[in-house]
Amino acid sequence: MAKKSDGYLSARESRRISKENRKITNAYEKQRKRKNVPESEYLTQMRDPNNAVEFDDLHTYFFTDNGVVHSVDGVTFEVPIGKTVGVVGESGCGKSVTSLSLMQLLQRPQGQIVQGAIRLNLGGKAYDVTKTPNEVMKDLRGNYVSMIFQEPMTALNPVFRIGEQLNEVIELHDKENKTEAQVKARTIELLKLVGIANSEGVYKMYPHELSGGMRQRVVIAMALACNPKIIIADEPTTALDVTIQAQILDLLRQLKSKLNSSIMFITHDLGVIAEMADYVVVMYAGRIVEKGTAEDIFLHPAHPYTIGLMASKPVVGKQVDELYSIPGKVPNPVNMPDYCYFRDRCEMCVEQCCGDYPHEISLSDTHKVSCYRYDGKGGTTNG
């Protein structure tokens, strides 16, 4: 049945959708809640052992009462060991959902990974997160993969002391090896590591007694507690002012080199990405439009969307009356078109743009773009 363009749904239709959704999500939930799943079901092989994470054709959908939202619709990229990968895109393009898929922290039961694989390299073993049951996943979370959330003001539990909240992670994943005193010592060490001077004092404080920057440091300390192999930083500096922002970024960079972890850095701040990232992935409406090294993206942007993004950021020393903004708006996520999602906003359309969604075209070994403008021009197709 064709949906009306204004997004209006009758009560009956909405009921039918939610009933169908319930059936689908229940099946996924059941799958994930199983106990004693044999390891062979979720262990896998990395395509390249130098990668920490490989996202392979990831599809994450939200089954809402208004219809299925294709939040992440076929995302493929990898995070090499010891490198920082920046993920950029505007609000709602699926950056956060991609990272939450890796953590298995999607809003359940509506949000589900429906297709694809996320391979997680933990040295000896490689896990396919999409198939890993809850029981096993909880041992990976916070231990091997951890996440720095974007809302420092609300990400800490208001009723527990900072020390208690940090101890909890360490006790949870490293209980056998540490006495209570050692756990406390580790917590204090972590607080010092993230640049909190009065660590003994902060240990006994409640979150509301700290400033936003301090809380963000605590959240970072929490993420680093077990020396994770992969740190997901989901807009860790968005809520902070610029001076604190610079400090936090410095801190993350230092820690990365100290721990040799990989960082997946999510932001919509291109300046931050330029400073932090080795590789950049540009997402638009749930898909990757362009990816490459930081140099590829910043010096040779290829996709019209990336070019637009670059044009819309202020440049020091250049006088402009009005900043450039990309015309139009993102298509409705429930009802995505079957042609290039960016076509309606694009100023550089070519004839083929009326066809299917463009496949990925390699401009160089590292630089990939999904745009017809480069079809057959120097690149090899591998879609």
Next chain:
Amino acid sequence: MHKYIIKRLLYSLIIFFFVMLIIYVLLRCLPTSYLETVARQMSQRPGSKTYQEWLAQLEAQYGMDKGYLLGYLEWLKNFFTGNHGDSWFYTVPVIEKFHDTVWLSFVMGLIVLIFEIIIAIPLGIVAATKQYSFTDYTVTVVALAGISLPTFFFASLLKLVFSVKLGWFDLFGLVGRNYEQLSAWGQFLDKAHHLVLPIVTLVVLSIGSLMRYTRTNMLEVMNADYIRTARAKGLDEHTVIYKHAFRNTLIPLVTILGGSLPGLFSGALITETLYAIPGIGYTAYHAMVGGDIPFSMFYLAFIAILTLLGNLIADLLYAAVDPRVRLA
């Protein structure tokens, strides 16, 4: 902290003064006057004084010939010096009658409160964690039925099924026919047996609101960012719900439970009346209908004090469970 409590107690004293003043004036204005009734009866005796003379004599005798304010101040003086007087309606000292009836209601109220907490809060949590599931809908429907049923209807229904049809319990009363012949243990069991239906009535009717309240708060907390942080740490669902989420749900719940302190002592008027249980609700109701000013004043003063204390306790508990709240 001590300073805060003392300050609050002083405020409470002021509030108490005005609350009781209003109650005193209202009671004096009641259309049912015990003194008028007695005067009317006395004046109808052969060769007696007139109604007017009797009324004047009785009012002087009971201290009701003064104005409202003077009468109130005298009552206040007597109240604080521990002189509570005799009940007019029950013709025994107020304290004695109160003491005889309040404990029954208190025990009933306490049992009801305990059941309410151990049933409603876990149900609320389960309903919230399994939102929109079959369990959630079932719990919600049962809770709403509990909220919506009028006491008299539900009590009558219980009586019909368990007393009339099944014959498991007596229809009303606190003690059975052969109470006097029973041993002490037997007498206790007899009373307990008679309290089953009233307690069931009160529990079923009270769990609904607490359960809905728990569910709503739990749902709100479960969507908070710090719950996601807790999951990101790798905690299992049980710890996330019962440690991280529940501690936060407790904050609003404590306020409600602190407010239920006067409810423990005030008795359940309708239920006690329906089951003819001589509790404080039943007793106070009859005292008030009979125009018994000393008993009603004492009862209402007691409830007022408990309400004020309950509020203070709720605020103190609030500070205890929520570190963001500082008392000053």
